[in-house]
Every structure is written in structure tokens, then in C-alpha cells.
Amino acid sequence: MWTWFYQLASPKWFYEISRKLLPWFGGISLLLFLVGLTLGLLFSPADYQQGNTVRIMYIHVPSAYMSMMVYVIMALAGAIGLIWRIKMAHVVSVSCASIGAMFTALALLTGAIWGRPTWGTYWVWDARLTSELILLFLYLGFMALHSAFDDKKSADKAAAVLALVGLVNIPIIHFSVEWWNTLHQGATLSKFEKPSMETSMLIPLLTMIFAFKFYFLTALMHKVRAEILLREKQAKWVKALLSVGERSPKDQDITTDSQILESK
Amino acid sequence: MSVLLSLIKRELSVVMRSQSEFIYPLAFFVMVTTMFPLAVTPEPIQLAFIAPGVIWVAALLSLLLSLHAFYQADFDDGSLEQLLLSGVSGYSIVAAKAIANWVVTGLPLVLIAPVIGVLLNLSAEANWVAMLALLLGTPSLCFIGAIGMSLTLGLRNGGVLLTLLVLPLFIPVLIFGASTVEAASVGRPFVGQLAVLGAALILSGVFAPYAAAAAMRISID
Amino acid sequence: MLHFESFAEFIEMGGHGFYIWLCYGIVLASLIGHLIIARKGVERSKAKLSRYYRQIARREQMRNN
Numbered sequence: 315m316w317t318w319f320y321q322l323a324s325p326k327w328f329y330e331i332s333r334k335l336l337p338w339f340g341g342i343s344l345l346l347f348l349v350g351l352t353l354g355l356l357f358s359p360a361d362y363q364q365g366n367t368v369r370i371m372y373i374h375v376p377s378a379y380m381s382m383m384v385y386v387i388m389a390l391a392g393a394i395g396l397i398w399r400i401k402m403a404h405v406v407s408v409s410c411a412s413i414g415a416m417f418t419a420l421a422l423l424t425g426a427i428w429g430r431p432t433w434g435t436y437w438v439w440d441a442r443l444t445s446e447l448i449l450l451f452l453y454l455g456f457m458a459l460h461s462a463f464d465d466k467k468s469a470d471k472a473a474a475v476l477a478l479v480g481l482v483n484i485p486i487i488h489f490s491v492e493w494w495n496t497l498h499q500g501a502t503l504s505k506f507e508k509p510s511m512e513t514s515m516l517i518p519l520l521t522m523i524f525a526f527k528f529y530f531l532t533a534l535m536h537k538v539r540a541e542i543l544l545r546e547k548q549a550k551w552v553k554a555l556l557s558v559g560e561r562s563p564k565d566q567d568i569t570t571d572s573q574i575l576e577s578k
Numbered sequence: 579m580s581v582l583l584s585l586i587k588r589e590l591s592v593v594m595r596s597q598s599e600f601i602y603p604l605a606f607f608v609m610v611t612t613m614f615p616l617a618v619t620p621e622p623i624q625l626a627f628i629a630p631g632v633i634w635v636a637a638l639l640s641l642l643l644s645l646h647a648f649y650q651a652d653f654d655d656g657s658l659e660q661l662l663l664s665g666v667s668g669y670s671i672v673a674a675k676a677i678a679n680w681v682v683t684g685l686p687l688v689l690i691a692p693v694i695g696v697l698l699n700l701s702a703e704a705n706w707v708a709m710l711a712l713l714l715g716t717p718s719l720c721f722i723g724a725i726g727m728s729l730t731l732g733l734r735n736g737g738v739l740l741t742l743l744v745l746p747l748f749i750p751v752l753i754f755g756a757s758t759v760e761a762a763s764v765g766r767p768f769v770g771q772l773a774v775l776g777a778a779l780i781l782s783g784v785f786a787p788y789a790a791a792a793a794m795r796i797s798i799d
Numbered sequence: 800m801l802h803f804e805s806f807a808e809f810i811e812m813g814g815h816g817f818y819i820w821l822c823y824g825i826v827l828a829s830l831i832g833h834l835i836i837a838r839k840g841v842e843r844s845k846a847k848l849s850r851y852y853r854q855i856a857r858r859e860q861m862r863n864n
Contacts, residue, residue: 355823356801356809366812369819375828396792416833424822431818448746455743462733471796472729476743479725479789483747490774491749494757529830533837542838547848556848 392474589678668791
């Protein structure tokens, strides 16, 4: 049972199993997107007050949800890498960052565009929007810090520390911004109210959330694979992987090598 | 405890040698706050309105600028590494640096804040509250800043990156600090916000040195 | 079941078409773009590695000669 667990830490194992999993994850993601978009755009009702703009919810909510989930994954992976010194954990953590930053930016953009026809304004400094904006800064800081180090190992560890400090800070920021907003009683308090949703809206929303999740896993796997290759360039399996297709098949090489050894 | 005290004494004696470290952040604070009446409006009522925010942002930026003086030199000449190797805990080293940073930069800010408050037309009561809020908030900023500084010690363009990293972490203190003074200036209760500032100080004082010490070890390797 | 009567109505979205399609356009373009970049990343890594191995091989050759 534990051998399976240790396998998780092996870059080679991950590279090989991701090659098999990728078509599936990608396919499922695509399918879920098609179903979710069809249901959301064509078959779900318009909102009583907002009209058709409510359809933006089907891409805005999954983006925001994923932006936060990915940050938690990024921080936890970094923690695992720090505590148990597992390289793969750091690779996953670092690969999460740009995807999470994209989700955050998309959440902010779609939210702003949604706000224009519904609230009359692109931006409001309410608790959720402000916290989400700061989350974007945390992602960007993480990526900037990691790329500033020359040594990958130090870069991984420093970024992991930053991610963890940020993780602790996220509820604090949200809480402080929420209190800050409610203090100014005069200001427009925009609390996004999610009433108990009817099924015709809930199903497309859940479908899209899962579509985004599988998308995240697909994109993450690609990024992790690219990163593994670069980091494991000294490993035999990587060298073998790249020399296949360039020269003769592996078997012939082995015979040639042993022939050379015997002749010496 | 005595280790901590001797470390603090060391920090202060190093800094005292170049007295400009005292003056620059203070001068920066005064100049930045002075720019707002010139740039925004000299109208007393409106000045009083923006005063809490202006004082806090200026204090925050001044502290941000003062951070490197306490960490960079020791890192560059290797004495930081020597201290860690000699068995002194990273926690104490960071705590000493943060405390010294506050004594040299934060405390003067707190003391000169009432003068700035008068310049920005803050009421007398709000001025006192501003001092108190800064007294509680500036040490937190020093502790939190230590984390960002330790992460960027070995980097080439560390200074610019430091700002990007540390500002999101400063924001809760900024928000509660500014709202404390704002509440006092309109006569609303402010003790709650002060309590939060106090809590932030305790939390950052206790936990930030751990993160900063870990970051320091990473930077030194 | 279908919410819209005609394709024109679908695009129009009750007057809010611009906002809705702008959002969907940005999101879909970003998601697809990011995925393509991620996939190309593996190829780029392989290319970088091939160059690196060739360099090493060349250095070995020069040392042996």
C-alpha cells in the first residue's frame, strides 16, 4: 500500500501516468464544458431582475471558486514540499501558480463586466472584490519571487513560505475588508446574494464547476510534465526519452555498448 | 531573553553609527504627508477626511523603505550566516531586528504623527487616537515586513519585489489602522479596531519571526 | 425547453449580448490559450533538453579528441 504512496513522489512515475491520464482528463473537461455551456446558455432561464446577464454566472463563479481552490492546493503542495522535502510537491505547487492567477484575473474581469449592466458600475470596493484583487497580487508575488531566484531549490522553498504566509492572510484580509466595508454605513453595501438556486440553474453551474476542475487538472499535468523534464535532465529515463526517435532503437544501442565493452 | 536583549543592543549600536537611518524614513514620512494638501486640496474639512488614510499609507511606505537597512548589510557581509551558525535561533535574530527597526523608525513616526495630524487638520482626539493606533500598528508592520525582507535578501532586484510581496500582507493592518483614526475623527467608537490592531501585533510578533527565520535560512543557502 | 426563440434572439440576449459574449469570449480564449501554452511547454522543454544534450555530447567529443 505504501509503495503506491511513495510512487507519487517519483517524477518518472508521474510523467508516465500523466501521459495516460491526459487524454481522459482533457476529454472529460471538454465534454463537461460542452454540456455546461449548452445548458447554461440555451436551456437555463433568465433571471427575473438581471435578465440574461445572469448567464455570466456560469463562468464567473467557477473562475472565482477555482481561483481560491488552486491557491489552497498551491500552498498545501508547498507545505508538503517544505516539511517532507518532496521535489514533486514543489513542482506541483509552482505549476499551479499561473493557472490560479489566470482564474483570479478571469473572475475579476467577468465580475467587472457583469457588474456594469447589473450594478451600474464596473468596480466596487466591497469585501469580495477587494479580497479577490489581493489574491491576484499574492499569486503574482509568488510567481515573481520564484522566478527571482537563480537556484531552483531555494526558489521552491521561498515561494512555498510565501504561499503559506499568504494562505494564513487570506481569511484575515477578507475579514478585515468586510469589516471595513460595513463600517462605512453610507457606502453601497453590495453583498452578492445567492438564493437557494433552482435546479435549471444549479445543474449548469455545477457542470461548469466540474468542467473547470478537470480543465485545471489537465493544464496542471501539462505544466508539471514540462517542469519535470527540465528538472530531471540528468536522469537516465529523460535522456532515453529524448534519444528515442533520434537514433536507432534502444535495443541496438545496448548491444553496441556491450560489444564495445567486450572488445576492450 | 538576555540573548534577545543583547541582539537588540547589537542592532541598535550598528544603526546608531549611521544616523541618517533615523532621518530618512522620518523625512520621507513628513514629505509624503505634506504632498497631499498640495496635490489634493488644502480645504480643512476635506483634509481631515483624508488624513487618517494619508498618515497610514505614508507610515507604511516609510517603514517599507526602512526595512533593508536592518537586514541587507548583515546578509551581504556574512554576519547573518555567522550568527545562525553560532547557534543563535533564527527566531531571536529576526525578532531583534524587527524590534530594533521599530525603535529606530516606527517610534519616531509615532512621536511625530501628532504634528502631521495638526497639519492635516485632524481633531485633537483623533490625533491622540492616531498616535495610539500607530503605536500598535507600526510594530506589526515591522514584524510582517521582516518576512518579506527575509524572502528577498539574496535577490538582485529584491527591493522592488519586496514591495509587491509585502503590501498584500500589510493591508489588514492598514485597513484597521486607518478606520480606527477615521472612527475617532467622526466621534464613533474606535476601541474595537484598536483591539484588532493589538491582536494583529500579538499574532505577528509571535508568528512572523518563525516564517522570517525560515525564509532567512533559505536565502542564506 | 430552449430559452430562445431564434438564433438572432440568442445573440442579442435581451440587449445584454455585448457583455455576455465579451465575458464568454475572454474566458474561452484564455482557457484555450493557456492550455495551448501549457502543451507547447512540454515540447519546449524537450527542445531545450535536446540542445543541452547535444552540447554535452559535443563537449565530450572535443575532450576525447
